[in-house]
Amino acid sequence: MALFAYFESRIRPTAMxxxxxxxxxxxxxxxxxxxxxxxxxxMFVTGLVVAxxxxxxxxxxxxxxxxxxxxxxxxxxDAAMPTLLAxxxxxxxxxxxxxxxxxxxxxxxxxxxxxxxxxxxxxxxVVRQSWPFFQNDFAGRIANRVMQTSNxxxxxxxxxIRAVWYIIV
Numbered sequence: 001m002a003l004f005a006y007f008e009s010r011i012r013p014t015a016m017x018x019x020x021x022x023x024x025x026x027x028x029x030x031x032x033x034x035x036x037x038x039x040x041x042x043m044f045v046t047g048l049v050v051a052x053x054x055x056x057x058x059x060x061x062x063x064x065x066x067x068x069x070x071x072x073x074x075x076x077x078d079a080a081m082p083t084l085l086a087x088x089x090x091x092x093x094x095x096x097x098x099x100x101x102x103x104x105x106x107x108x109x110x111x112x113x114x115x116x117x118x119x120x121x122x123x124x125x126v127v128r129q130s131w132p133f134f135q136n137d138f139a140g141r142i143a144n145r146v147m148q149t150s151n152x153x154x155x156x157x158x159x160x161i162r163a164v165w166y167i168i169v
Contacts, residue, residue: 011036011109013116020125032121032153036114043110043161046102051165053095060087106158118150 021031033040063083070076077084123146135144 007013009071011039011113011117012161013113014120015117017046017121017124027152030116031120033157035117036110039109039114040157040161042105043158044165047165048169050095050102051096051162053090054096054166055169056090060091063087081129082161088120110154110158113155115150119122119146122146122149150167 015035019031019081021028063080067073067076126142126146
């Protein structure tokens, strides 16, 4: 339970915005991402570990097939025992731990914390607008933008991080 609380408390979602979100797509993204860059950095690292282990699995399968093709399988298995133990540890221990850590960072810190942070700061910016701002648009459309912007920004950054590692690896 303490592990979950550690990840959930990494960001203060009700932090007051320093300024209004800037114009331009990259500046808009950076305005929110920089407030949780340590979490996105952690996701970048855990994403690398998961991508590397996922990439190793087909190599492990190839080595197992090569072992089964040996004429003297017993001798080949004895010679490859340290490698087999390392492969088993990577798949049975390393991969679940990497996935757990990646899920903890993403689902217990980034998803609730960053989403709430963006929503809160977007709401704070909207309520500071003048009366004509609200008369020129439907209230439901404004509220919808405030609610959906947080999910869109967060999910696109998370997807980019995962895509970068799988493309590189």
